[in-house]
Amino acid sequence: MDTATAAEAELQRRFAELRREIEQHNYRYYILDEPQVPDAEYDRLMQQLRELEAAHPEWVTVDSPTQRVGTAPADEFAEVRHRVPMLSLDNAFTADDVLNFDRRVRERLGREGAVRYSAEPKLDGLAISVIFEHGVFVRAATRGDGATGEDVTSNVRTIRSMPLRLRGAVPALVEARGEVFMPVAGFERLNAEAAARGEKTFVNPRNAAAGSLRQLDPQVTATRPLEIFFYGLGAQEGLDLPVRHSEILALLAEWGLRVCAETRVVEGAEGCLDYYRQIGARRASLAYQIDGVVYKVDELAAQATLGFVARAPRWAVAHKFPAEEALTRLRDVEFQVGRTGALTPVARLEPVFVGGVTVSNATLHNMDEVLRKDVRIGDTVVVRRAGDVIPEVARVMLERRPADARPIVMPAACPVCASPVQREGDEAVARCTGGYRCSAQRKERLRHFASRRALDIEGLGEKLVEQLVDAGLAQSPADIFVLSQQSLAELDRMGEKSADNLLRAIERAKHTTFARFLFALGIRDVGEATAANLAAHFGSLEALMQADLHRVQQAPDVGPVIAARVVEFFADPANREVLERLQAAGVNWPAPRVIAADGAPLAGLTFVLTGTLESMAREAAEDALRALGAKASGSVSAKTSYLIAGRDAGSKLRKASDLGVPILDEAALQRVLETKRPPT
Numbered sequence: 001m002d003t004a005t006a007a008e009a010e011l012q013r014r015f016a017e018l019r020r021e022i023e024q025h026n027y028r029y030y031i032l033d034e035p036q037v038p039d040a041e042y043d044r045l046m047q048q049l050r051e052l053e054a055a056h057p058e059w060v061t062v063d064s065p066t067q068r069v070g071t072a073p074a075d076e077f078a079e080v081r082h083r084v085p086m087l088s089l090d091n092a093f094t095a096d097d098v099l100n101f102d103r104r105v106r107e108r109l110g111r112e113g114a115v116r117y118s119a120e121p122k123l124d125g126l127a128i129s130v131i132f133e134h135g136v137f138v139r140a141a142t143r144g145d146g147a148t149g150e151d152v153t154s155n156v157r158t159i160r161s162m163p164l165r166l167r168g169a170v171p172a173l174v175e176a177r178g179e180v181f182m183p184v185a186g187f188e189r190l191n192a193e194a195a196a197r198g199e200k201t202f203v204n205p206r207n208a209a210a211g212s213l214r215q216l217d218p219q220v221t222a223t224r225p226l227e228i229f230f231y232g233l234g235a236q237e238g239l240d241l242p243v244r245h246s247e248i249l250a251l252l253a254e255w256g257l258r259v260c261a262e263t264r265v266v267e268g269a270e271g272c273l274d275y276y277r278q279i280g281a282r283r284a285s286l287a288y289q290i291d292g293v294v295y296k297v298d299e300l301a302a303q304a305t306l307g308f309v310a311r312a313p314r315w316a317v318a319h320k321f322p323a324e325e326a327l328t329r330l331r332d333v334e335f336q337v338g339r340t341g342a343l344t345p346v347a348r349l350e351p352v353f354v355g356g357v358t359v360s361n362a363t364l365h366n367m368d369e370v371l372r373k374d375v376r377i378g379d380t381v382v383v384r385r386a387g388d389v390i391p392e393v394a395r396v397m398l399e400r401r402p403a404d405a406r407p408i409v410m411p412a413a414c415p416v417c418a419s420p421v422q423r424e425g426d427e428a429v430a431r432c433t434g435g436y437r438c439s440a441q442r443k444e445r446l447r448h449f450a451s452r453r454a455l456d457i458e459g460l461g462e463k464l465v466e467q468l469v470d471a472g473l474a475q476s477p478a479d480i481f482v483l484s485q486q487s488l489a490e491l492d493r494m495g496e497k498s499a500d501n502l503l504r505a506i507e508r509a510k511h512t513t514f515a516r517f518l519f520a521l522g523i524r525d526v527g528e529a530t531a532a533n534l535a536a537h538f539g540s541l542e543a544l545m546q547a548d549l550h551r552v553q554q555a556p557d558v559g560p561v562i563a564a565r566v567v568e569f570f571a572d573p574a575n576r577e578v579l580e581r582l583q584a585a586g587v588n589w590p591a592p593r594v595i596a597a598d599g600a601p602l603a604g605l606t607f608v609l610t611g612t613l614e615s616m617a618r619e620a621a622e623d624a625l626r627a628l629g630a631k632a633s634g635s636v637s638a639k640t641s642y643l644i645a646g647r648d649a650g651s652k653l654r655k656a657s658d659l660g661v662p663i664l665d666e667a668a669l670q671r672v673l674e675t676k677r678p679p680t
């Protein structure tokens with residue numbers, strides 16, 4: 001070896017060592033909170049690394065400590081489809097709610113004794129998914145709608161406590177789930193600096209964190225004091241899953257990911273409530289804002305048995321801290337007309353700071369509530385705000401009622417379209433009877449139709465809907481699909497480019513899913529979960545439209561009231577016309593079929609499903625099994641490989657048992673569908 005090459009090799013060795021040293025200091029400083037060297041020493045090492053990398057750009061890799069702020073500003077965030085949906089959590093507000101949660105968990109698991117829970121503070125930040133391939137950080141995405149989020153990789157890379165590479169032996173793929181947040185001290189410093197420069201300040205740490213993470217320029221994000229805690233695992237490949245959630249947290253920590261130090265394993269509902277009280281007492285002295293605590297069933301097999309409802313797991317709950325309250329004066333009450341015509345009394349308040357934001361509007365819910373609380377205009381009222389819930393008028397300070405306080409009266413005619421207002425039967429809500437004749441209802445229906453969880457037409461928000469309806473350009477959702485450059489040009493502040501973007505978003509929205517489409521129609525009482533159930537159960541719009549009351553009720557979680565609304569909706573000629581026009585415009589969705597990732601792993605097996613399944617319609621489960629190569633049959637015979645027995649299974653279960661056919665429960669079915677492997 002000549003001297004030049006030898007020197008080069010020595011330099012490369014020093015380079016590698018320097019990187020390791022810096023990574024170790026980062027770990028000690030950001031993850032363990034136990035810095036080993038003074039900041040000046042760390043800065044000196046970083047400077048050395050930068051110089052070496054400048055001389056040898058070919059040595060720079062994406063996970064180098066110098067590569068946190070590299071990329072240029074983006075035009076927009078790319079979409080990322082989550083491999084495993086990102087769930088939200090159900091809320092509990094009282095000790096009773098927690099006792100009920102724990103009781104349901106024990107009932108479903110058939111447990112007598114106490115269940116173990118992993119308990120942790122619930123951070124007030126943004127949920128994030130971070131993917132590591134062979135230990136290297138490759139992608140970060142926001143939750144978005146749970147199925148698809150935004151690619152915020154460049155921004156998350158700038159967070160110092162975010163390791164660019166995992167430590168130790170790591171599986172081929174790890175998706176860690178966590179929360180990005182801004183500690184209170186950093187938030188206050190950021191705001192003080194902004195105020196000193198005469199710039200706008202953020203209302204609370206959560207908004208500051210959200211605004212910082214959704215920066216198109218990572219250089220800006222890099223200046224924001226963001227931090228991250230991890231609380232779970234999404235997708236993974238090559239990992240021997242442990243038995244408990246708490247062991248997953250320990251694994252995350254071993255890999256060098258920051259896990260909240262307050263996390264504890266507790267016993268039963270009592271343990272949860274004790275934890276809640278302890279954290280609650282220390283809430284103000286924590287370095288970050290939290291809005292409650294989270295309890296998760298610790299045993300992973302039990303989590304699998306419990307499964308999910310709609311968008312939240314049955315094995316976890318967020319126990320929220322009490323709402324914050326403030327006093328202010330009720331200036332006036334206006335009635336807002338909703339999508340289904342419901343008139344909601346809205347309090348116009350003297351602005352008041354409560355729960356970290358300034359509130360000037362609050363809901364009064366409905367007239368029954370107004371009467372029950374005896375609220376009058378001019379009253380001093382208690383405004384209450386809990387976390388992300390809409391502020392409400394909680395009660396009245398009767399002793400401060402002025403002599404000229406005026407009662408609140410429900411108008412007899414719609415404040416928007418003047419149609420009569422009616423109260424149906426013993427319903428608490430009064431409704432405008434104008435239907436599509438009422439521009440407020442038209443606007444709300446269109447807004448709902450275009451909203452993110454419905455057809456997701458980007459750019460078609462409140463303001464634009466307002467303009468479209470007021471200009472007479474859109475009466476029903478079908479009209480959206482005949483908009484053109486010319487018609488849009490009539491609108492204020494609508495340039496050619498924005499019109500173009502909107503038309504493209506509308507074009508994209510034509511390709512949707514049956515469930516989203518059903519939800520978008522805005523049938524009363526048909527929320528996202530019901531729409532998904534109906535879509536999975538019926539598979540096609542035609543099948544659903546032909547179904548009578550009885551058949552609609554066979555869909556999971558659909559009772560007589562919802563069934564009646566659905567049948568009524570499709571019987572209405574005006575609605576049928578809108579549906580025809582939507583389909584004629586090319587709105588479409590893929591036929592229901594689950595495609596197996598790798599061949600036909602269940603080929604040769606015959607399944608019979610009987611009884612009621614909790615998590616999906618039987619037809620959907622059968623389709624999913626068929627997609628994996630299995631046969632799904634309606635009757636039990638000696639050729640049946642497995643019987644899946646749901647709730648209230650009857651004669652087929654007896655027959656299978658007589659014939660010695662293996663009998664599995666729904667959890668086993670879910671495992672088969674998830675792992676795409678035959679039952680074990």
Ligand code: JCF
Pocket residue numbers: 087088089120121122123124125127179231232294316
């Ligand atoms: O800290 C949080 N905000 C938080 C949110 C913590 C958790 O353990 C979560 C969560 C959202 C969903 N767990 C899930 C499953």
